[in-house]
Amino acid sequence: MPLISVTRLRVRSVRFLPAFLWYSFKSNQQAKQAQGNLASTIRAAGKNVFWTKTVWEDEASMRSFMRSGSHREVMPKLQNWCDEASVVHWQSERATSTTWEEAETAMFTSGRFSSLTHPSIAHQNHRFN
Structure with a gap:
């Protein structure tokens, strides 16, 4: 069964956006060419919030x-x-x-919060903004 992987990231300052966007593009291109990748997409959602969604043949490929x-x-x-970062995986x-x-x-029901250097209050309280 394919594995779905979703991440939600909020960049804490516009000064990090250029580098973040560059790496997002490079990582998305890498995912699309990776062995075992079935789909890869990114979207912006709100102020400095970005989501990724990838589909993999299996966990080993991911x-x-x-x-x-x-x-x-x-x-x-x-x-x-980032001041907010979370991930969720499931089989489909x-x-x-x-x-x-x-x-x-x-994400909102089963997402796991990542460890961050400068977490937002919402992230510290395991809530989504």
Whole structure:
């Protein structure tokens, strides 16, 4: 069964946006070319909030992507650039991507909050803004 991976990130300052957007583009291109990737998309949602949604053949493919290239390079930077960061994964019966509505529901009900250097009050309280 395919694995869906969704992230929600809020960049804490506009000064980090250019680098964040560059790495987002590079990581999305990397995902689209990665072995086992079935779909990859990014969207902006509100002030400095960005979502990613990827579909993978299996967890091993997703983990291989996470630990390589631009994605691996940007992960430590996000701890400083973002004041909100969360992720959710689930197995899907469908080989196609889920809707953004389904992704949001999964995030808001089952999302895991990441460790950040400068978390927002909402993030500290495990709430979404």
